[in-house]
Amino acid sequence: MMTSSASRQLKFLGWACALAVWSGQSWGQLSQNLIIDSKAIALGNAVTADPPGVASIHYNPAGLAKLKGRQFEIGVTNIVFNFQTDFYAPDDYSVFNIDGVENDPIFNGDTVARSRTGTLALYVPGYGLQRLPKGPGLLPSVGFTINPPGSKFTFGNFIYGPDVVGYYRKKDDPARYLGKSLALQRFTYLSPSFGYEINDEWSVGAGIMFSHQALAMDTYLRAPNLLLGFAEQVQEAFDCESGGVSLGPFLNVCGGNIGPWDDIGGLSIQVQETVSPKYHVGVLWEPTDWFAWGASYQSEADMQMKGTYDLRYTDDWAGFWQGFNGSVIGAITSGIFSLPSGVPREYGNLSIDLTHPQHFQTGVSVKLNHLLTLNVDVGWTDYSEWDAFLLKFDRDLEFLGAARLLSTNATTNTLKIPLEYEDVWNWGFGLEQHITSRLDLRLGVEFRNSPIQDNRRDSLNPLNDTVRYGTGLSYQWDRDTVLDFHLSYLRSREFIPAGTSDNVNATDIQNIAYNPYAGTDVETNLKVITFGFSFRTQF
Numbered sequence: 001m002m003t004s005s006a007s008r009q010l011k012f013l014g015w016a017c018a019l020a021v022w023s024g025q026s027w028g029q030l031s032q033n034l035i036i037d038s039k040a041i042a043l044g045n046a047v048t049a050d051p052p053g054v055a056s057i058h059y060n061p062a063g064l065a066k067l068k069g070r071q072f073e074i075g076v077t078n079i080v081f082n083f084q085t086d087f088y089a090p091d092d093y094s095v096f097n098i099d100g101v102e103n104d105p106i107f108n109g110d111t112v113a114r115s116r117t118g119t120l121a122l123y124v125p126g127y128g129l130q131r132l133p134k135g136p137g138l139l140p141s142v143g144f145t146i147n148p149p150g151s152k153f154t155f156g157n158f159i160y161g162p163d164v165v166g167y168y169r170k171k172d173d174p175a176r177y178l179g180k181s182l183a184l185q186r187f188t189y190l191s192p193s194f195g196y197e198i199n200d201e202w203s204v205g206a207g208i209m210f211s212h213q214a215l216a217m218d219t220y221l222r223a224p225n226l227l228l229g230f231a232e233q234v235q236e237a238f239d240c241e242s243g244g245v246s247l248g249p250f251l252n253v254c255g256g257n258i259g260p261w262d263d264i265g266g267l268s269i270q271v272q273e274t275v276s277p278k279y280h281v282g283v284l285w286e287p288t289d290w291f292a293w294g295a296s297y298q299s300e301a302d303m304q305m306k307g308t309y310d311l312r313y314t315d316d317w318a319g320f321w322q323g324f325n326g327s328v329i330g331a332i333t334s335g336i337f338s339l340p341s342g343v344p345r346e347y348g349n350l351s352i353d354l355t356h357p358q359h360f361q362t363g364v365s366v367k368l369n370h371l372l373t374l375n376v377d378v379g380w381t382d383y384s385e386w387d388a389f390l391l392k393f394d395r396d397l398e399f400l401g402a403a404r405l406l407s408t409n410a411t412t413n414t415l416k417i418p419l420e421y422e423d424v425w426n427w428g429f430g431l432e433q434h435i436t437s438r439l440d441l442r443l444g445v446e447f448r449n450s451p452i453q454d455n456r457r458d459s460l461n462p463l464n465d466t467v468r469y470g471t472g473l474s475y476q477w478d479r480d481t482v483l484d485f486h487l488s489y490l491r492s493r494e495f496i497p498a499g500t501s502d503n504v505n506a507t508d509i510q511n512i513a514y515n516p517y518a519g520t521d522v523e524t525n526l527k528v529i530t531f532g533f534s535f536r537t538q539f
Contacts, residue, residue, distance in 0.1 A: 031165045031184070032359075032381070035077040035139055038486040038534045042472025043430025044444030046377035049284065049294035049365040050430075053482070053536050054143035057158040057193045059361075060282035060296040061205030064145055064154040064195025071145045075160075075534035078136035081527060083167055085115040085175045085459045088521040090498055095260040096229025100519065104224070104261045106174040115175035115459075121166035123183040128270055129216040131168040131181070139164060141534075143191075152197040161187045162211070176220045177516035178460040178504065183216045186276070186356070193280070203284040213303060213356065214272040221267055224260035224518045225507070232259035252330065255323020255342075256316035264317045271307030271352055278356065290367035300385065301356040309393070310347040318344045349394040357382040363428070375430035383451035386421040390414065420456065424449040430470075437476070442486075444470040457496050458504040459517065462526035466492040480538040487531045496522040 033045045037055035040047045051063020054073040089111045093100035106113040120137040124130050143158035166183035169176055193207025238245045240254035258264075282296035321342030324330035333339065363377030396412040410416070430444040446468045457464070472486035498521050499507040505522055506515045 031163045033162070034490075034528070035079060035164060035530055035532075036141065036160055036162060038075060038077070038472055038484040038532055039442070039474065041077075041488050041530065042442035042444055042470045042484070042486040043375055043432065044377075044428035044446040044468070044470055045379075046363055046375035046428035046430040046444065046446075048282075048296055048361050048363040048377050049292040050373075050375050051282075051284070051294065052484075053534070054145055054156055054158050055141075055160070055534075056195070056205070056282075057143065057156055057191050057207055058160065058162065058188075058280070060284060060294050061193045061207045061280055062195055062203040062282040062284035062294065062296075064156050064193060064205050065152070065197040065203035065284070066195075067145045067154050067156075068147050069538050070147070071156075071536055072539045073141075073143050073534060073536040075141040075532065077139045077141075077530055077532035079120065079139065080118070080136050080529045080531075081120075081167070082116070082118045082525075083462065084525040085462075086523045086525075087113040087115075087174055087459075087517055088523070090519070090521065093519055095224050095519065096226050096233055098229055098232065098260065100224075100261070103259075113174035115169065115173050117167055117169045117173065117175075119168040121168040121181050121183045122164075123166070123185055123214040123216040123270070123272070125212070125214070125272065125274075129166075129181055129183055129218060132166075144539075154195045154197075156191075156193050156195075156207075158191045158193070159189055161185060175459055177222050178458055179217060179219050181216075181218045182460065183214065185212075185214050187212045187214075201285060201287050203286075204282065205284075206279065206281045208277055208279050209298075211276045211278070211301075212272065212274055213276045213301075213305060214270075215305065215352075216270040218266070218268045221264045221514075222261060222516050223264060223514075225515065228258060228260045228262075232257075235259075247327075250328050252323040252327040253320070255321070255326075256314075256319030258317060258320050262316060263314050265311060265313040267312075268310040269307070269350065271305040271350060273303045273305045276301050276303050276356065292365040293362070294365075295362040296360070298359040300358040300382065303354055303356065305352045305354065307350055308347065309350040310345070312345050313343070315344070318342045346397055351392045353390045353392070355385050357385045371434055373432040373434070375428075375432070377428040377430075379426045379428070381424050381426075381451070383421040384423045386419045386451075388419055389417050391417070420453055421451040422453065424451045439476075440474040442470070442472045442474070446470070448490075455500065455502050457494060457501045459496075459522050459524055462492045462494055462524040464492055464494045466490060482536045484534045484536075485531075486533070488529065490526075490528040492524075492526040492528075494524045496524075 036058055037052045039052035048060050051060045056063030089101050089107050101107050101111060120132040122130050122132055139161055141160035145154050145156035147154040163186040168181045188209050188211040190210040191207055195203055195205035197203050235253055238253055278299045278301040280298050284294045286292040321340045325334050325341055359381045361377055361379035365375045367373045393413045426448050428446040433441045435441055448466050450464045468490040470488040475483045477483055498505050498519050505517045505520050507519050
């Protein structure tokens, strides 16, 4: 019984590797169009029919045709965030009749454990996952456009971060078992694009975006479920704390302490794709001076992200298997079920096949009168493409040896993780008030929907249906220079009742996915404030 239950629990390590990818990519929906351009943020990203300067390369490349001469633009966005996760122990919180309030170290006799972080993290190629100093995080963007005299073509390039998210938690943070630190980022370093003015009403545009995609994660691992609860009871029956009941060479279950709330190890994953291309196309129709319609499409990008993994087991976990396999019963059982040998560390190279999803957006811009302009956008993202991710390891791994006996999604060196994402539609609304010929005030709101189903929610990312509010202004400094400012606020809250999510707190004994907070109620609360400016002038 002891051997069978422990072998089934091993699968959680494979799911933990996959979870690093799954959660990092789900953050992508939250970070999509989060910090790119001040005008777009202030107008709720409803700018497909009212493209924002050089950033038109991202939102609608047809808008480049409106930029004449030679334009240079630089932008700076500051990010301030607060990510809170609260874990609540229900009245019956226990595992195999072991009291969770007293024995789970995140509670330590209390019924509430609180996680707080506002520290940013970033993946730096060649240096790995880096914790940033406390305070606002700065993200710059820079670009230029060139319109040859008399030409209907406008060419441009924009360097920016379309998806950038990262945070760092302290080593004793209660949420450390679902991401002590995480960085997900897509940075576009080259985006040759053009806009073409067909006539006074129609413009089209296109571009190719060459980006660097990275995912890095560090997390602690544990497995609080009935199987390891039973394992701890067996060790107590053998009186392991006092030296153990000796069965000679036949059976040894006292080589190391394992239980539902004991640390099993730590996992580090760092993968990247240095050249990830995708193309953008757009169209802009302006039949009158008071109405415009625009549409843009961003292709998907197939990637094979490559990097490293490092799985370090605790002395107790490795010692248990070393002692168990050193016994007659353990050696026979391990040979049958491919159980771990008790190595203290497994590391090597890893590749992950995934697709950055395609995105379509369309909208209108209507001048209601000489003082007000209303922008409305709707966008669709193909997240159903993320039905599953495939992880490929460069060697046979011990935890996959056990996992393949329990699932058709695993072999000794590959793991397939099902995601079951759904396509999402987002709405954006922006209102611009023309105070003077030089000054415009802006307000915006964006309704951002989650692609994650309820049974896949977790505390690593706080992604759910949410609303983002923006405001800002535009000032025409002189004939050739424009300044845009913005301030935005987003709050995302989620309550996950105990036993409702397969990725954080499921309690079913048959559920052998990674559930480090099984049986607890989980509440997440994310607040993100961004503020910044962009400066565009002719040169």
